[in-house]
Amino acid sequence: xxxxxxxxxxxxxxxxxxxxxxxxxxxxxxxxxxxxxxxxxxxxxxxxxxxxxxxxxxxxxxxxxxxxxxxxxxxxxxxxxxxxxxxxxxxxxxxxxxxxxxxxxxxxxxxxxxxxxxxxxxxxxxxxxxxxxxxxxxxxxxxxxxxxxxxxxxxxxxxxxxxxxxxxxxxxxxxxxxxxxxxxxxxxxxxxxxxxxxxxxxxxxxxxxx
Numbered sequence: 001x002x003x004x005x006x007x008x009x010x011x012x013x014x015x016x017x018x019x020x021x022x023x024x025x026x027x028x029x030x031x032x033x034x035x036x037x038x039x040x041x042x043x044x045x046x047x048x049x050x051x052x053x054x055x056x057x058x059x060x061x062x063x064x065x066x067x068x069x070x071x072x073x074x075x076x077x078x079x080x081x082x083x084x085x086x087x088x089x090x091x092x093x094x095x096x097x098x099x100x101x102x103x104x105x106x107x108x109x110x111x112x113x114x115x116x117x118x119x120x121x122x123x124x125x126x127x128x129x130x131x132x133x134x135x136x137x138x139x140x141x142x143x144x145x146x147x148x149x150x151x152x153x154x155x156x157x158x159x160x161x162x163x164x165x166x167x168x169x170x171x172x173x174x175x176x177x178x179x180x181x182x183x184x185x186x187x188x189x190x191x192x193x194x195x196x197x198x199x200x201x202x203x204x205x206x207x208x209x210x
Contacts, residue, residue, distance in 0.1 A: 037061075041069050049191055064193075074196070079181050105178035106210055110148070110186050112155065113162055113171035119146055119155055122175065122186075124206035133202055148173065148186065148198060164188065164198045 028036040034053040039046045039061055048065035063083070067074050072085050084104055108122035110132070120139025121130040132148060134140035142149040142156075148164040150156040155173060157163050162171045164186045172187030175196060184194040186201075 039066065041066070064190075064195075068190070068197075074184070074194075084183070104183060107178055108183070108205075108210055109176050110173045111176065113174055113185075115174065117146060119148060119173050122201070122205055123210050124202050 028038055028051075030036060031051050031053050034055055037052040037054060037059055039052045046065050046069050048062040050062055052059065052061040054060070064074055067085060074083065074085055106123075109130075110119040110122060111117060112119060118139075120132040120137075121128060123131045124133065125131055126133040126135070126140070128134060129137050130139055131137060132139050135142075138144050139147050140149065141147050142151065144150060145153055146155070147153065148156045151158070151165075154160050154162050156165055158166055160166055161169050162173070163169050164173050165188055166172070167188050167190075169187050169189045169192075172185045172189065172192065172195075174182050175184040175186055177183045182194075184196040185192050186198055187195050188197050188199065189195055190197075
């Protein structure tokens with residue numbers, strides 16, 4: 001299940017309007033021949049590996065960087081090439097209309113990157129025996145070898161390439177929907193397409209009813 005996902009300019013992009021390329025090129029420089037555009041959120045600049053730019057007269061902005069700055073949960077389906085944006089404050093009944101997507105089918109589960117080792121369920125219900133938030137469970141205990149909370153384990157250590165908490169991980173845990181499709185990667189490595197940070201994730205799960 002370890003799939004390489006390639007995107008245009010290594011990031012999600014969306015249309016943001018039409019402006020004059022010549023007026024900006026000399027100000028912010030170019031990226032692969034395209035004028036760079038600076039993006040700000042409430043006065044704070046949003047930085048990303050691939051900058052916002054003007055392509056054929058249209059401003060293109062990295063969707064993941066902007067979404068994460070707004071606190072939006074981004075899930076990627078590499079089988080259908082579909083992006084699902086989940087707002088942490090949106091009402092569940094309103095969500096499909098706002099994103100154009102139906103709620104991702106649960107239960108959401110995580111596995112090792114090769115799909116061989118089950119690492120638990122992404123649910124805010126900490127009484128669920130499979131929940132990664134069940135401190136006494138196999139997948140929520142900080143002492144379990146199959147827990148992402150084990151700081152010395154394969155899936156929780158800061159130096160393991162398979163860890164959800166290694167900012168430079170290359171093979172982080174995968175997230176599967178109820179149909180077994182890969183919808184993202186549980187990792188703090190923002191350079192991985194489809195990355196979903198485990199930090200603060202419980203709030204998103206609870207808000208969405210998982």
